[in-house]
Amino acid sequence: MKNEVWGPYRWEAKRSVGLFASPCCGATAVVEHGECRFPCQTLAMEPCQTLAMDPRQTRSQGPAPSAGYGETSMSIICGDHMAPRQALGMEVQAWTAGPPSVNLHSPDRGLKGETMERLLPNDDATDLLEVVRDFAQSELAPRAADAEENEEFPRETFRQMGEMGLLSLAYPEEYGGSGQPYETYLQALEEIAAAWMSVGVGTSVHTMTCYPVATFGTDEQKQRFLPEMLGGSLLGAYALSEAGAGSDVAAMTTRATRDGDDYVLRGTKSWISHGGHADFYITFARTGEGKSGISCFHVPADADGLEFGVPEKKMGLTGSSTTTVTYDDVRVPVDNLIGGEGKGMSIALSALTSGRLGIAASATGLAQAALDAASAYAKERHQFGQAIAGFQGMQFMLADMAAKVASARALYLDAARRRDRGMKFVREAAIAKMVATDAAMSVTTDAVQVLGGYGYTRDFPVERYMREAKVTQIFEGTNQIQRLVIARDL
Numbered sequence: 100m101k102n103e104v105w106g107p108y109r110w111e112a113k114r115s116v117g118l119f120a121s122p123c124c125g126a127t128a129v130v131e132h133g134e135c136r137f138p139c140q141t142l143a144m145e146p147c148q149t150l151a152m153d154p155r156q157t158r159s160q161g162p163a164p165s166a167g168y169g170e171t172s173m174s175i176i177c178g179d180h181m182a183p184r185q186a187l188g189m190e191v192q193a194w195t196a197g198p199p200s201v202n203l204h205s206p207d208r209g210l211k212g213e214t215m216e217r218l219l220p221n222d223d224a225t226d227l228l229e230v231v232r233d234f235a236q237s238e239l240a241p242r243a244a245d246a247e248e249n250e251e252f253p254r255e256t257f258r259q260m261g262e263m264g265l266l267s268l269a270y271p272e273e274y275g276g277s278g279q280p281y282e283t284y285l286q287a288l289e290e291i292a293a294a295w296m297s298v299g300v301g302t303s304v305h306t307m308t309c310y311p312v313a314t315f316g317t318d319e320q321k322q323r324f325l326p327e328m329l330g331g332s333l334l335g336a337y338a339l340s341e342a343g344a345g346s347d348v349a350a351m352t353t354r355a356t357r358d359g360d361d362y363v364l365r366g367t368k369s370w371i372s373h374g375g376h377a378d379f380y381i382t383f384a385r386t387g388e389g390k391s392g393i394s395c396f397h398v399p400a401d402a403d404g405l406e407f408g409v410p411e412k413k414m415g416l417t418g419s420s421t422t423t424v425t426y427d428d429v430r431v432p433v434d435n436l437i438g439g440e441g442k443g444m445s446i447a448l449s450a451l452t453s454g455r456l457g458i459a460a461s462a463t464g465l466a467q468a469a470l471d472a473a474s475a476y477a478k479e480r481h482q483f484g485q486a487i488a489g490f491q492g493m494q495f496m497l498a499d500m501a502a503k504v505a506s507a508r509a510l511y512l513d514a515a516r517r518r519d520r521g522m523k524f525v526r527e528a529a530i531a532k533m534v535a536t537d538a539a540m541s542v543t544t545d546a547v548q549v550l551g552g553y554g555y556t557r558d559f560p561v562e563r564y565m566r567e568a569k570v571t572q573i574f575e576g577t578n579q580i581q582r583l584v585i586a587r588d589l
């Protein structure tokens with residue numbers, strides 16, 4: 100097997116959409132069910148049929164049965180005039196000559212082993228994790244790259260996950276939840292984030308938005324709000340930060356003024372995940388002065404006077420919208436006040452303590468995906484006559500990455516098990532968030548290094564993983580703020 104020439108490639112794709120490069124003229128083109136013209140040649144592609152560029156050297160094996168989501172399966176051998184450079188949302192398996200095109204989302208990529216070896220509390224959890232992993236790998240992973248590239252918010256995916264019970268794993272069954280311990284929920288979340296980080300983070304955010312009602316709401320509020328929130332027909336957003344109140348949330352200026360049987364909210368929240376797509380906004384607003392002057396409200400998305408800014412242009416998590424939310428005299432009934440006047444700060448901090456574990460688990464999943472991609476690539480890529488995975492320099496880097504992923508997982512699970520047993524877990528949650536998100540940043544950066552120049556291109560997902568990792572060190576309390584939380588508890 101030679102490694103330094105382009106093609107011939109034998110590869111299999113499960114979707115008929117891809118970005119191809121012509122080495123004759125260097126041009127790239129997106130191909131979708133049809134014909135694509137490079138300046139030098141014409142490329143024809145039919146669903147379930149052949150990709151033909153050089154008839155003398157191109158053979159097709161197909162059609163193969165279509166998979167879900169309108170995917171088209173095919174198996175092609177193409178000649179050495181053309182090499183598939185990138186597969187946007189495609190599952191591609193390539194071997195023979197040239198730079199390896201590794202199937203990074205293959206079900207056999209090692210995550211299965213992780214799933215089978217997880218320490219889970221019972222057989223139900225083992226079955227659940229198997230279902231979640233299959234869903235994540237078959238339905239989320241193949242769509243992630245495309246959706247992130249096109250900045251498409253996956254609203255339908257959240258609806259589907261709600262119907263599957265994946266948005267309510269950690270909540271009581273009497274209100275429509277799945278009644279799972281936090282340690283099971285977080286491991287399921289890890290599988291989701293490993294497949295598609297925006298969906299993992301979105302699941303964590305939604306889970307946090309249900310927390311104030313589930314924990315501090317009256318029975319009437321639980322009956323009124325929770326079934327739809329936990330059932331997934333409603334998606335939530337958590338509106339705490341403001342332009343002038345990030346780490347220092349007590350500096351918020353959004354105000355809620357009592358007017359008869361209503362509160363009237365006025366102000367602007369910043370950085371709100373799911374902004375413009377959510378169905379309700381758990382909103383923290385000032386009803387008095389100081390830290391004890393903050394209250395928590397359930398604000399429906401269709402309330403008059405609620406407006407959303409243009410989505411932020413972010414470096415990663417581009418499938419998840421982040422906007423300002425402006426309250427222009429938004430009126431909500433007094434019945435939508437959660438936990439009583441002045442309880443907002445303790446509700447916000449309590450929700451964030453549990454929410455941070457969701458970010459830790461998501462970051463761990465992202466790091467696991469990067470590790471899997473890097474180790475699969477290292478076994479395929481040959482330099483100096485051998486797979487680069489055989490070099491000790493690479494082995495040590497991969498070993499360090501594996502140790503960081505395992506440490507992150509151990510820490511969030513320790514905090515989750517304490518939470519499940521009713522023990523204090525504030526310090527442990529802050530440690531888990533800090534260590535897991537730092538691990539994600541480091542492991543995804545190293546994954547780019549393992550892939551060399553290819554890691555720096557969008558042909559492979561690791562550069563996206565690296566961009567996605569950065570924000571985990573920032574939101575739900577920066578890692579500097581986690582250190583403050585840890586130090587205060589010593």
Ligand SMILES: Cc1cc2nc3c(=O)[nH]c(=O)nc-3n(C[C@H](O)[C@H](O)[C@H](O)COP(=O)(O)OP(=O)(O)OC[C@H]3O[C@@H](n4cnc5c(N)ncnc54)[C@H](O)[C@@H]3O)c2cc1C
Nearest residue numbers: 337338339340345346370371372421573574575576577579
């Ligand atoms: C993609 C994205 C999604 C988000 N989603 C949401 C959401 O859904 N809801 C929501 O309410 N918010 C959300 N946020 C906001 C996020 O929680 C804040 O960005 C974060 O809390 C930091 O606030 P800031 O950006 O104002 O930074 P600042 O608070 O201005 O911090 C700037 C720097 O100063 C450091 N710093 C600040 N105070 C201290 C201190 N005391 N000691 C040491 N260092 C300090 C910080 O660590 C940071 O490095 C989101 C942010 C992003 C980027």
